[in-house]
Structure formats: structure tokens, C-alpha cells
Amino acid sequence: MSMNNSEWKPKIVAFCCNWCSYAGADLAGSSRLAYPADVKIIRVPCSCRVNPMFILRAFQKGADGVILCGCHPGDCHYSTGNYYARRRMTTLFSMLDFLGVEKNRTHVEWVSAAEGVKFSATMNKFIEQVRELGPNVRLEDIRCKQN
Amino acid sequence: MQAELIARAKALLADGTVARVLGWRKGDTDFNAEPAVFETAESLDEFVYDGFCGANLSKYMIKNSKLEGKTLVFLKPCDTYSFNQLIKENRINRDNTYIIAVGCYGKLDINKIKAAGNKAILSVAEEGATLKIHTAYGDAEMAREEAVLDRCKVCKGGKHVVYDELASFVDEEKPAAEGRFDEVKKLEAMKPEERFAFWQGELSRCIRCNACRNVCPACSCIKCIFDNNNYDAAQKVNTSSFEEQMFHIIRAWHVAGRCTDCGECSRVCPENIPLHLLNRKFISDINEFYGEFQAGEDTTSRAPLTNFTTDDVEPSIVKERG
Amino acid sequence: MFKITNDQMPKLLKAIAETKDLFLPINNNGVTNFGFYKEDCTPDLDTLRTVKSAKDAFFPQSEGLYAVTTEDGKFTISEEEYCNKDFVVFGVRPCDVRSFVVLDKVFLSDPVDTYYAARREHGIVVSLACHQPDESCFCATFDIDAAEPEADVAMWNIEGGYAWEAKTEKGQALTESIKALLEEADVAKEVETEKNCIRTILSVLPNSKLDVSAFGAGKTDDLFNSPMWTELSNACLGCGTCTFSCPTCQCYDIKDFNTGHGVSRYRCWDSCMYHDFTLCAHGTNRQTQMQRFRQRFMHKLVYFPDREGMFSCVGCGRCVDKCPQSLNIVKVIKRMGGNSNV
Numbered sequence: 001m002s003m004n005n006s007e008w009k010p011k012i013v014a015f016c017c018n019w020c021s022y023a024g025a026d027l028a029g030s031s032r033l034a035y036p037a038d039v040k041i042i043r044v045p046c047s048c049r050v051n052p053m054f055i056l057r058a059f060q061k062g063a064d065g066v067i068l069c070g071c072h073p074g075d076c077h078y079s080t081g082n083y084y085a086r087r088r089m090t091t092l093f094s095m096l097d098f099l100g101v102e103k104n105r106t107h108v109e110w111v112s113a114a115e116g117v118k119f120s121a122t123m124n125k126f127i128e129q130v131r132e133l134g135p136n137v138r139l140e141d142i143r144c145k146q147n
Numbered sequence: 148m149q150a151e152l153i154a155r156a157k158a159l160l161a162d163g164t165v166a167r168v169l170g171w172r173k174g175d176t177d178f179n180a181e182p183a184v185f186e187t188a189e190s191l192d193e194f195v196y197d198g199f200c201g202a203n204l205s206k207y208m209i210k211n212s213k214l215e216g217k218t219l220v221f222l223k224p225c226d227t228y229s230f231n232q233l234i235k236e237n238r239i240n241r242d243n244t245y246i247i248a249v250g251c252y253g254k255l256d257i258n259k260i261k262a263a264g265n266k267a268i269l270s271v272a273e274e275g276a277t278l279k280i281h282t283a284y285g286d287a288e289m290a291r292e293e294a295v296l297d298r299c300k301v302c303k304g305g306k307h308v309v310y311d312e313l314a315s316f317v318d319e320e321k322p323a324a325e326g327r328f329d330e331v332k333k334l335e336a337m338k339p340e341e342r343f344a345f346w347q348g349e350l351s352r353c354i355r356c357n358a359c360r361n362v363c364p365a366c367s368c369i370k371c372i373f374d375n376n377n378y379d380a381a382q383k384v385n386t387s388s389f390e391e392q393m394f395h396i397i398r399a400w401h402v403a404g405r406c407t408d409c410g411e412c413s414r415v416c417p418e419n420i421p422l423h424l425l426n427r428k429f430i431s432d433i434n435e436f437y438g439e440f441q442a443g444e445d446t447t448s449r450a451p452l453t454n455f456t457t458d459d460v461e462p463s464i465v466k467e468r469g
Numbered sequence: 470m471f472k473i474t475n476d477q478m479p480k481l482l483k484a485i486a487e488t489k490d491l492f493l494p495i496n497n498n499g500v501t502n503f504g505f506y507k508e509d510c511t512p513d514l515d516t517l518r519t520v521k522s523a524k525d526a527f528f529p530q531s532e533g534l535y536a537v538t539t540e541d542g543k544f545t546i547s548e549e550e551y552c553n554k555d556f557v558v559f560g561v562r563p564c565d566v567r568s569f570v571v572l573d574k575v576f577l578s579d580p581v582d583t584y585y586a587a588r589r590e591h592g593i594v595v596s597l598a599c600h601q602p603d604e605s606c607f608c609a610t611f612d613i614d615a616a617e618p619e620a621d622v623a624m625w626n627i628e629g630g631y632a633w634e635a636k637t638e639k640g641q642a643l644t645e646s647i648k649a650l651l652e653e654a655d656v657a658k659e660v661e662t663e664k665n666c667i668r669t670i671l672s673v674l675p676n677s678k679l680d681v682s683a684f685g686a687g688k689t690d691d692l693f694n695s696p697m698w699t700e701l702s703n704a705c706l707g708c709g710t711c712t713f714s715c716p717t718c719q720c721y722d723i724k725d726f727n728t729g730h731g732v733s734r735y736r737c738w739d740s741c742m743y744h745d746f747t748l749c750a751h752g753t754n755r756q757t758q759m760q761r762f763r764q765r766f767m768h769k770l771v772y773f774p775d776r777e778g779m780f781s782c783v784g785c786g787r788c789v790d791k792c793p794q795s796l797n798i799v800k801v802i803k804r805m806g807g808n809s810n811v
Binding site for chain 1: 331334335339340341342343344345346347372386387389390392393396397399400403425428429432433436437451452453454455456457459460461462463464465466
Binding site: 174175176179180181182183184202207262266267268269282283284348349351352354355356357358360361362374376383384385386387414415417418419 | 603707710737
């Protein structure tokens, strides 16, 4: 694949919790706030539904960056789900860094249903970070490359 | 010390306290003793306890503690942490076990003796701080200290956290070794691309034999996620290097907060992959983020990853700490 | 006979690699395995045994069979090509050379495994006699002579380098192609000394020639129900270390991988020690680890002789060295058969 960074568009997978962040994304949409279409949102019941395998699988199947969005700590629909997610993602991200995967490819952001502006800003910022890193090669599976 | 253990085991078998004994059986060489169950006094004559009995017996107790009658098991200090952790996870029936705590001076690694240039080893004798090695090509000596397993160099100390009785040669006061996280720190100090190259080099040797998982006392799931046939990476090796990488990340993560750092994974790896570094990285992170924690030290506390506080650090700490 | 000096060896390897793929023992972070030659690799001809055997050369641990891709509702199938280029397997020990005979019995008998056959046809085996055998070697048990490799080219360690002798036409052709680097020399005497050395050491090793009279064709009824199996297999973890390091284990599984835009079908080694080995709709026919353990050794020592007239163990000793809990075929042979060297 011959693509230079200017025409290359990073693929982002965003896991969004159903109760806050997905609604935040909706609000961003209905408020006509722009964020690139390369963000693919996967709705999950709670941020703690996301197990580390989801993140790795996303990278394997072609994501260049993975972001997890959930309710603000203390606001979880199930009271405590995001507290567990927070510990899980902290340790997982640290491990990915330990294995030499660029740390800017992963991110967690707490976005409430009222924060459409924050959602679009977060996505724009994250995409920029990932764009700087270029395509994901350290966690890719060549079989999943198209072409 | 071996004679003392045999005598005690025979006595406990004879008076009916225990129905079987879980220990190590002499191999056909000095350095290949195997974990074994003894049910009669006569069979105990094959019992051995020496520097090569590195195997951690606690995981075998999952099976043995479910049998009728008590099982006597010999546990080294670090094995008791694994045992305690299994009690915490309700995998072992403590009432059905009788633990004799045995002392340990560091277990020997035959691969290190071989790496020192000894080929065709016919016998290895421990004489104090020296090993006398008899080979088909002549005799040699080496310092015992140079031949101990890597895990023993960062020993957790001589304390047994669970036992019914102590053998006479136990040194509960033996201090823990320094520098357990030195290797982790060394890697952390590298550049990301160097770390990536390091792990690629190591993990690319993985043959997916699953020995690390199967020996691990923390990996006690009846059915492992990697045994699921509806799932792309079920057990066997894949055509892409990604799967091996994922297997090791997920395996280490699944035991994070429960891993006692017993080091069995690295001991058994046929390809000498330093798998303990992955586990130790999680331990070091947990200590740093959520406070000092040693899995297996007690049987009641909540594991760090099944627990939380409202003011935990945010995942962005990974980026911020540089 | 030819001689190649130690300092010429890297040039020889490079010269071979220029025209053919070269598969040889390579050291990676202190561990030696067979791998393909690259300019910056560290060839290691001194290590007696690689962790994995040389069987990867003909029967790789995993290989793609074909891939299906979908686009606009259309399927495209792209088959994996057969090996069509000569390659050299270098530094194979005599036990591993014999393992190819065992694999041939399985893969070249009807129906022929075409992937294996293509590789076998194009592979040239350069074998190296076992300088300094190890205590876990027991190849003589199966009438393998560690001093006398039976390959396309045989090599021996001699003072300052290696002796080189082509044994087959393929071997001669390879010798011709790199003749400039070989030195014609009368090293027969030195080779004889090396052979004697090897045989002398083997004669003092405790397990070099085990008594296997209790095993072989027709012994199923004697051994299958032996109470020893329970005791022997008690500590077995059910990992695949023995199977994956074994030069003769030949079971494989075929799997599909969903790439998201198609399917990639591949085969990979399987292990009879795994509980999902040959899993069928009705479940598995070997329910306990004892049964799986028994299967592995009965297959090597009884069933295979029943069918093919030879043991399917070559005595390389890898499983002896590598079993995490020190269970191995030598212990099985000793406990169920004879306890002495013959």
C-alpha cells in the first residue's frame, strides 16, 4: 500500500456506553457538530462491558486508534461499572505501552449525554493524535488487510 | 531433610490423618523429579525433595482436594501464596488438605547448568554452596547461586502464608530479595520501538504449547477463553504473529491482581520467553496505581481489578508519566 | 570428501542462500530454532538440539491453504502455491533426518499430502553428525547412528572446520554449486576419529540404547490397560510442549480465520495432549488426561509399528529436556519395559 500521511485517514473505533456517551454522540449529531466519519461507534451497555479483547480485536481488524467513552465517574447507570472500566483500561493501556505499542493510539474519555460538544472535540483531537502516528503496524494482522 | 519429610508423610498416612501425599518423585536422573501422588508407605521410598523440585504443587490441589480424605501437600514459601490465592477463589477445599511447609534455598535450573557448558550430565550433587557436576566429558563445579531459577533470585522470602506444620529446616525469617522489578524498569526505560523489538523477538518464538497457561495456578478456569472453538485463536498456533501477541497480553491480564509471581510460566516455557515480565509489569502497575498488593497473602481481600475507589487514577496517567 | 573451514562457513551459507532458500538453526536471544537465513541472522551449528525440530521445513507449524475474499457479492478463491523452488535444510541431526522417514510414511502414502510432497521433492537435506551427544539422547534405541547421517549431504565436525560428503545426487548437485568454497581434502581419518568419539560417548550415556522389547507391533493388549498409565500421567499438564517439539508428531488441524472481508483457511499442528483434539459433534473419545497421555506414547511405540513397521520415535530427547513436569517417553519406556541399556 502506497499512501502518504496526507491522504491517509485513520480508522477509529469508539466504544460508547449506551447511557451517556452514545447519547452524547447523538447530541453532537443533532447539534450539527462535525467530527470525521472515520470514527466507527460501537454501542455497549456500559463502559465496563468492554473487555481488553475488544480493544485488541479492533486493532487486529484494522483500527488505527481505539477510544472508550463512558459516563463520568459517579454517574454510571449501573452505579459502579465505569470505576471497574477505569482500572481495567489503565492497566491494559500501560501494558500495551510496555509492549511498545504507541500510547496515543488508545484513549478513555468520560462523556455525558449533555456533552455533545465535548464528544465532537474529543474525537477530533483523538483523530489528530492518531493521524500523527500513522497507520497501526504494531498491532495489525496482515490477513485482515484489504488488498 | 528428605528423610524427615518421608518419615512424617509415612506417619500421617499410617495414622489415617491423610489419605494420600502430594510430593515429588525421583526421576531417572538427578534433575528430573516429577510431581507425584503417593498412596502407600512403600511408594514413598521414591519421594524426593532437593534443589530440582521446582514445580509448584498448589495447582494439583484443585483436583486432589476434591478427593475423599485429606491430601498431604508439601509447599515451599512461594507455593503457599498460590495456594492461598486458590483458597480465596474457592478452587481448593482447605478442609481436605494438610500442608507441611518446607524450606527452600532457591531451586535449580538445569538449563543454566547446561548453559555453563556442561554437556551429557550424568549426575549433579549439591554440596553446600557448590554444585558438583559429573558429565560424560569430565567433571565440573559451579556455584549453586549461579544455577538457581531466575524467579529465585528475587525470592519473596522464607515466610509461609499458610500451613499446618513446619518442617524442621524451614527458615521463616529468610528476607525477601531486592530488585524484583529491576528487569521491568529496565524495559520501561527503553524507547517504545526498542521495547516493541524486544517483545517481538521474544514472543515470535512462542509455539503456543500452552504450558505457561496450564502450569499457572492462577489459570484455573475449567474452560479457558482460548479453548473456545468458536473463536479464532482456539489454542493452536495461527498463521499470523498477532494471535501469539494477543494470547500473552490477555493471559497476563486475566491473571493480573491474582498472579502471585510464582514464576512457573517462565520456568516451563520451552522457548525461554521471559513471560514473568508481563505479569510483573501488572504487579508493578497495580502497586503504583492502587497501593502495594501481594496476591495470595491473605484469603479475604478483593483483588485490585475487581475493586475500585472513587478517586482512582485516570487511564491518561499512562501518557502523563512519560 | 571435502573440507570447509570454520571461517569459510559463513561464506558457504551466504552462497547457498543466494540461489536457494536456506533453512538452518538460528540463535535468537540465546534460544536456537530452525529458521530461514537472513543476512543479519546468527547461524548456530554448535547447539546440539534446536527447541523445535527440523520438521518445520517440510511440515510447518502453520501454513495457509487458501483464502476466500468477497467483493460486491462475488467470491474470489486464491490457492496457496505449492513449493516449487529448491531449498536447503542445513545442519539437521541424524535423529531429525530419520524423522523425515517417519513423516514420509504418513504424508506420502495414499492419499499423498501434496503440500508436504512438493516440499520434500524440493528439499535438500544437509545433515551434521552429533558432535558431543547429550544425556537425553536415546537415538540408538531406534537404530539411528548419530555418527552416520543418512541425508543428501553428511557433515562431521573436525579440527578447524567440517568434513563434507555428498551422499545422493541432490547432494552432489548442491556440492557442485558451491564447490569454490569447499576444499578437496583427505579427511577420512579425522572423520573416523570423530565417529569413534561420538560412539564412545554414546556408549557411556545412561539412556542411549534402551530396551524396547516390551513395545512394538502387536503389544496393544499387553499395554493398553496397564495400571502404570495413571501413575505415569498423573502430573501431565496437558500442554503441547512434547508434541510441538517432537520431530515425528504429525497431527494437524484445519481452521478458518475470518478476516472481516473473507476467510483464510490454514492448517496448524495439533496436539493429542489437548482436550479438544479431534473433537467431534458427539464430543471427544479421550475424556481424561491419562487417556490422552496413553494415546501419545502408544501411538509412537505400538500403533505406529503395527501399521508401518517402525517406531515413530527417533530418540532426539527434546521431550525429555522440555517437559515442564519432567514426564517423558524415556520414563515410559523404562517403567513399562526394560530398565537397562542393552
